[in-house]
Amino acid sequence: MTILRTNNLTMKFGGLTAVSDLTLEVPEQGIIGLIGPNGAGKTTVFNMITGVYKPTSGNILFNNTDITRMEPHVITKNGIARTFQNIRLFKDLSVLDNVMIANHLRLDSNFFSAVARTPGYREKEEGIRKKSLELLDQVGLLEFKDTKSTALPYGKQRKLEIARALATEPKLLLLDEPAAGMNPQESIELMAFIKEIRNRFDLSILMIEHHMQVIMGVCEHIYVLDYGIKIAEGNPGVIQNDPKVIEAYLGVEE
């Protein structure tokens, strides 16, 4: 079963074609990689899937529903969550609040019952708090729940961003360079962590990464973009030996 499919996705910014004619598939429970040199259009693909950019042409199917021109918050509600390349936490708020806010979209209390703190609302809020604490516990951030999110060390901030995305109860998680800025030890831990959340939360993952060890270690299938064009796809073994990929990354021998 395919959970996400893009058909001939194209994104043009004026005269520049950032992504051209991209077709990719994410199977259920799959961990799929999206790699390519800087400026290849990887983050643009994420921005199209999450509704931040409206594609010039092509469409995106999620669970067999066309989500191409939906608003970002609607797409999140449908079950796609993401993290950002340059961490975007709610800086001034606590770790727990960061995760609790991600539950706001599933809260079906109206504004007045929330401000009046009706018993019904309080019960729901307590449920969200419990759920958020549980999630923090699962990702190993429970002891930092009252810390301001920016006070966390870098690697933990990345983890919190993933936890916050998980709190929206996604079916598909988009990770934008989760290993960026991590040391080798943290990267190895991250690989295990990604596999673990896939199994525990029963979701599919599409990830952008420059760290080849991480990509080759966790991804089952990899797409390679260069100048917005898909130049290769396949399992890690195939990609490592693909001449086009080697050329894109290292250049070609004279």
Add this chain to the structure above:
Amino acid sequence: MIDKKNIIRLGLILLVLAVLTILNNTMGKYEIRILNLAGIYIILGLSLNVINGFTGLFSLGHAGFMAIGAYTSSLLTMSVIQKESNFFVEPIVPWLANVQIGFLPALLFGGILAAVLGAMIAAPILKLTDDYLAIATLGFSEIIRVIFTNTQSLTNGALGIKGLTRYTTVHYTWGIAILTILFMFSLRKSSYGKALMAIREDQTAAEAMGINLFKHKLLAFTIGSFFAGIGGGLLAHLMGTIDPLMFRFLLTFNVLLIVVLGGIGSISGTVISAIVVTIMLEWLRFLDGVIDLGFMTIQGIPGLRMVLFSLLLMVVIIFKQNGLMGRDEITIDSLGGFFARFRKKEA
């Protein structure tokens, strides 16, 4: 459920009410007027704080929303005779001529109308951010003022409305101010309040977390203009006179000054700063008059005290950008912590 914190909260409110009652019975007319103004500025400061502080939208349109509330409630509380004597250039529109309702419902109505119009104004301009939003809201506020100047048969135009019954008392201003404070704390604690703060912290991330930006920004504007409308109504019935010139940018500036000095986003900071600024605005009036320095006499320069406030604002923005409280709050817990530390020092 009765817990210790709620009892302390109730105790604090009763204490404030007791102090206010004593002040109300012992102070002169002039001091009571200042007390009333302080209450009103608390409401106004907190209402702007929802938009500028919680949600991080830079709005400068507050005077416009206050004008809507002030005019609506005034027109509703005026008696038929008051209306006749005011509207002598052009008679008032017939559907308003014979309407007169109580002060409290009139205030509420003013707030609701301000909220509805606030939402209608905000809806088309919410795509804008930062200074662009500030300019657009400022423009709308001026538009409201100009419309009110030219609708002779509805607002009496530039002549304004005079001789309003002065319904506003300390009970009304501080009663509503306390309710506003409670509302703000509850909002801040609720899921909706946190969603607003998420938008302030990072709009892109908030949207990616499923928060409907448009809906929540509109919510902030609606709440802000509702309380601005109520504050405007209270102000009108304290002054007894309103005219369109009252609702110029300077009024928005006063409220903005309170919020910035108190700490943008802090409820307690705004409350403290509203009280301090209101008292200072009155106390510094001597600056506007003739000042005898002994060796020389400065002739009265009207507006000199505002120069001082502008300087103060500049100093705060340069040296203490977060204002008095930053985004922190004085809560029962923090008070408890403060006293515990205090006791330790004594021991």
